[in-house]
Amino acid sequence: MTRINKRGFFHIKRKVTGLLVLTGLIFVFLPPLHAQENGPYRVRTVVIDPGHGGRDPGALGKRSKEKDIVLAISLKLGKYIEQNMDDVNVIYTRDRDVFVELDKRAEIANENKADLFISIHANGLSNSRVYGAETFVMGLHTNERNLEIAMKENAVITLEEDYASRYQGYDPHSAESFIIFNLMQNKHLEQSLHFASCVQNQFSERARRHDRGVKQAGFIVLWMTTMPSVLIEVGFVSNPQEEAYLMSEQGQDYLASAIFRAFRDYKQSIESREEMAFSQAEALSRRGVRYKVQVTASGRRISLDHEMFSGFSHVEEFTGNGLYKYAVGEETDYQRIVKFSKSVRERFPDAFVIAVRDTTVIPLSEALRQTE
Ligand SMILES: [Zn+2]
Missing domain, CATH: 3.40.630.40 (Zn-dependent exopeptidases)
Known part of the structure; x- marks a missing residue:
């Protein structure tokens, strides 16, 4: 059995x-x-x-x-x-x-x-x-x-x-x-x-x-x-x-x-x-995109209170390619950040606009496509 x-x-x-x-x-x-x-x-x-x-x-x-x-x-x-x-x-x-x-x-x-x-x-x-x-x-x-x-x-x-x-x-x-x-x-x-x-x-x-x-x-x-x-x-x-x-x-x-x-x-x-x-998902991701102006990148970490950032708001640090990158200002409208970047270049001639979703830098073209 x-x-x-x-x-x-x-x-x-x-x-x-x-x-x-x-x-x-x-x-x-x-x-x-x-x-x-x-x-x-x-x-x-x-x-x-x-x-x-x-x-x-x-x-x-x-x-x-x-x-x-x-x-x-x-x-x-x-x-x-x-x-x-x-x-x-x-x-x-x-x-x-x-x-x-x-x-x-x-x-x-x-x-x-x-x-x-x-x-x-x-x-x-x-x-x-x-x-x-x-x-x-x-x-x-x-x-x-x-x-x-x-x-x-x-x-x-x-x-x-x-x-x-x-x-x-x-x-x-x-x-x-x-x-x-x-x-x-x-x-x-x-x-x-x-x-x-x-x-x-x-x-x-x-x-x-x-x-x-x-x-x-x-x-x-x-x-x-x-x-x-x-x-x-x-x-x-x-x-x-x-x-x-x-x-x-x-x-x-x-x-x-x-x-x-x-x-x-x-x-x-x-x-x-x-x-x-x-x-709904699109609207959410649109809301998540913001623009900033990157002013410098460094192999060593820089304090956000450093005097080089004085006078700027929304100072933020990002990492990528083994570098610490620092960006200032914040806009959800692209035209406004472009205008702002011109004033930043008076102090940082190489400054440029970046796009950020959540805490990640994303390609500018991708952000522009989404916020169009
Ligand atoms: Zn059958």
């Missing part, structure tokens, strides 16, 4: 260690959210991921395959975004009926530095009475049903070549493997949840779908992406009425337009929040 438990334990531990190494690699390359140059963060690239494809049909309805339904909805969604938002770049993980590995899908999103990853799926159950739409974010399942959905969607990797080594021994059929999702950090959880709830709102309001809510479960494809990401289950092909809706042009239009509206709401709210944070 003990031996079996022990072996079982090592079995899990080995898997988890492998997955942790993989997680580590993924998190090292996390792009910071606020990294866009010279301006507030904007949602610029969205990756749309139609589930399954090619030799993997996904869930099977009586008359339909998941892979066809989700491709049609994905292409409509991408078209809406492209037609209505000039500033957003749409990338698909597939735009036709081909098989794409799960890690490849995540890689496409990561390499393109996507701001949002939207994976679109449809559900299937043996119980044909179940219907409705739900949106998942990465996390640990809170009930068995959510675990089952994640296991079913993850099982696609068994159709991939060499999946055991590609996913570090992760076994999609083993609930044990999901222990890893308990250990991971989800840096983008808040934003993923935000977008997920926008989607569910639009599904119930715009598309009048039965709202099954926002849920969490361990989907490999979400786990491997390094940006806010969701997996949408648009409905059940196993329910005859819902299957008819999912197969219809109108149903697909409504669902795609609901996801588009959710994306628009999400983008607007993220960007206005980021814009506010950016201008």
Whole structure:
């Protein structure tokens, strides 16, 4: 008994260690959210991921395959975004009926530095009475049903070549493997949840779908992406009425337009929040910049009370390049300090204007750019 438990334990531990190494690699390359140059963060690239494809049909309805339904909805969604938002770049993980590995899908999103990853799926159950739409974010399942959905969607990797080594021994059929999702950090959880709830709102309001809510479960494809990401289950092909809706042009239009509206709401709210944070930060840094006139530098320290500084106010010492530097006067307005520097040069002919933020001398050009 003990031996079996022990072996079982090592079995899990080995898997988890492998997955942790993989997680580590993924998190090292996390792009910071606020990294866009010279301006507030904007949602610029969205990756749309139609589930399954090619030799993997996904869930099977009586008359339909998941892979066809989700491709049609994905292409409509991408078209809406492209037609209505000039500033957003749409990338698909597939735009036709081909098989794409799960890690490849995540890689496409990561390499393109996507701001949002939207994976679109449809559900299937043996119980044909179940219907409705739900949106998942990465996390640990809170009930068995959510675990089952994640296991079913993850099982696609068994159709991939060499999946055991590609996913570090992760076994999609083993609930044990999901222990890893308990250990991971989800840096983008808040934003993923935000977008997920926008989607569910639009599904119930715009598309009048039965709202099954926002849920969490361990989907490999979400786990491997390094940006806010969701997996949408648009409905059940196993329910005859819902299957008819999912197969219809109108149903697909409504669902795609609901996801588009959710994306628009999400983008607007993220960007206005980021814009506010950016201008506050800018105002703060502007306030932090002051101008002074450097009068002398010395290898030896000079007392601020030294008679050479007499008659000047705001005498300050800075250090840099192994020297003690002394500056006088203080203005936040550049023109005023230039005027002041002329009078200083009567006593110190080599005096010049410097810019200081907090207690650090910064390049004058940088300060001028910020106080313009
Ligand atoms: Zn699926």
